[in-house]
Amino acid sequence: MSYIKVNQDKINDEIAKKLIDICPFNAFEYTDAYLSINASCKICKICVKKGPEGACEFIESQKVQIDKSKYKGIAVYVEIHNQEAHHVSWELIGKAKELKEKTNEKVIALVIGDQVSHIAEEALTYGVDEVYLYDHPRFKEFNVEIYTNIFEEFYKKYQNNVILYGSTPRGRSFAPRVAARLKTGLTADCTMLDITSEGELLQIRPAFGGNIMAKINTPNHRPQMATIRYKMFNAPKKVTPYGVIHHEKTDAIVKDTTIHLLEIMHKPKVSDLSDAEVIIAVGRAFKKQKDLELIEPLRKRLNAEIGCTRPLIENGWFDARKQIGLSGRTVKPKLIINLGISGAVQYIEGMKEAELIITVNSDINNKLFDISHYSIVGDIYQVLPELNLLIDSIMEEKS
Numbered sequence: 072m073s074y075i076k077v078n079q080d081k082i083n084d085e086i087a088k089k090l091i092d093i094c095p096f097n098a099f100e101y102t103d104a105y106l107s108i109n110a111s112c113k114i115c116k117i118c119v120k121k122g123p124e125g126a127c128e129f130i131e132s133q134k135v136q137i138d139k140s141k142y143k144g145i146a147v148y149v150e151i152h153n154q155e156a157h158h159v160s161w162e163l164i165g166k167a168k169e170l171k172e173k174t175n176e177k178v179i180a181l182v183i184g185d186q187v188s189h190i191a192e193e194a195l196t197y198g199v200d201e202v203y204l205y206d207h208p209r210f211k212e213f214n215v216e217i218y219t220n221i222f223e224e225f226y227k228k229y230q231n232n233v234i235l236y237g238s239t240p241r242g243r244s245f246a247p248r249v250a251a252r253l254k255t256g257l258t259a260d261c262t263m264l265d266i267t268s269e270g271e272l273l274q275i276r277p278a279f280g281g282n283i284m285a286k287i288n289t290p291n292h293r294p295q296m297a298t299i300r301y302k303m304f305n306a307p308k309k310v311t312p313y314g315v316i317h318h319e320k321t322d323a324i325v326k327d328t329t330i331h332l333l334e335i336m337h338k339p340k341v342s343d344l345s346d347a348e349v350i351i352a353v354g355r356a357f358k359k360q361k362d363l364e365l366i367e368p369l370r371k372r373l374n375a376e377i378g379c380t381r382p383l384i385e386n387g388w389f390d391a392r393k394q395i396g397l398s399g400r401t402v403k404p405k406l407i408i409n410l411g412i413s414g415a416v417q418y419i420e421g422m423k424e425a426e427l428i429i430t431v432n433s434d435i436n437n438k439l440f441d442i443s444h445y446s447i448v449g450d451i452y453q454v455l456p457e458l459n460l461l462i463d464s465i466m467e468e469k470s
């Protein structure tokens with residue numbers, strides 16, 4: 072890894088002060104006549120270019136050359152909870168199958184658990200070429216140390232080109248540990264994936280607060296790893312299984328762990344906005360919390376879930392789980408009705424895949440109108456009472 076080196080022999084109180092003053096990230100710390108760089112350093116190199124000559128140096132890491140032809144297969148980690156696969160795993164298999172069209176690699180499912188051969192069978196019904204099954208009583212509950220050991224074994228043995236994980240709480244904790252163990256990169260929370268015919272994975276995700284879409288690749292390391300949000304892709308259609316299940320040896324993997332499970336406390340099941348089929352999404356156009364009562368008749372009629380934009384979470388009107396967008400939930404309902412929402416990119420990224428989008432906004436230039444199937448220019452307070460009738464005619468027209 073490239074880094075900034077401080078040449079301590081060139082540092083005195085005055086030079087240290089100059090460097091501290093020019094660093095935009097407050098990354099220097101000066102204690103007992105020793106100048107160190109902390110984790111805030113972004114390697115912007117201002118200290119090298121504009122600081123006192125020779126005080127700081129940019130050390131570039133040597134590029135690793137790997138034989139990429141040795142790495143084959145697009146693997147998906149199948150996440151299991153209570154003996155059921157999380158749906159994001161099948162969505163990732165759907166994407167892996169699309170990528171395979173370009174590289175002609177095998178699509179591989181990695182199934183870990185206790186008595187989970189039914190999940191391995193289910194993976195085959197989604198058209199997976201190979202399933203690697205690690206089945207052992209010690210794998211029943213997720214233990215990040217043991218599961219990371221499994222991945223290390225798996226990767227050493229099969230040398231995959233790509234490994235994909237869901238951006239679930241588990242995937243977000245697990246994938247970075249695997250990346251560190253395998254000394255490779257990881258792109259978190261991708262919203263799109265593509266691959267070149269040579270097998271270079273393009274990991275696409277919003278960056279800088281959603282203002283740009285960054286295309287990230289991993290040119291010098293394998294495996295190429297990414298976590299992907301739930302509801303970004305479609306699960307593939309079921310097929311007559313043609314793949315193979317490999318029962319992997321587990322004894323060598325079940326080593327001692329420093330993590331000891333004391334108790335499992337089940338959280339009460341709450342409805343997840345990501346699973347909703349109909350959503351009424353509300354924005355800052357609502358002037359008072361009480362005004363939200365105006366949507367009740369429509370919500371009841373459509374049996375809809377309510378979602379909202381971030382400002383409504385920030386002012387305490389809704390639980391954070393109701394936020395749609397980049398820093399909230401990704402949703403893909405059959406119908407979403409946007410009421411008084413500006414359509415900031417951070418919001419749109421979380422709902423643009425909805426099947427039918429209806430938007431009400433008083434601003435004719437509202438950005439959501441660009442992606443909406445039906446756009447209503449008007450004041451929500453006037454349009455809402457009419458919306459029941461409008462929805463009826465829209466639904467009639469659609470069917």
Ligand SMILES: Cc1cc2nc3c(=O)[nH]c(=O)nc-3n(C[C@H](O)[C@H](O)[C@H](O)COP(=O)(O)OP(=O)(O)OC[C@H]3O[C@@H](n4cnc5c(N)ncnc54)[C@H](O)[C@@H]3O)c2cc1C
Binds near residue numbers: 280434
């Ligand atoms: C890193 C980062 C992450 C973020 N993540 C998210 C996220 O996940 N989700 C999210 O939602 N935001 C997110 N945001 C915030 C986002 O940028 C916007 O600020 C936010 O979405 C705006 O919310 P809004 O559309 O409700 O409010 P506003 O921007 O205030 O828009 C209100 C809209 O209502 C319309 N309007 C006003 N009165 C009426 C009326 N009477 N009738 C009809 N229309 C009316 C206006 O024309 C306007 O379009 C994020 C921001 C950052 C920096």
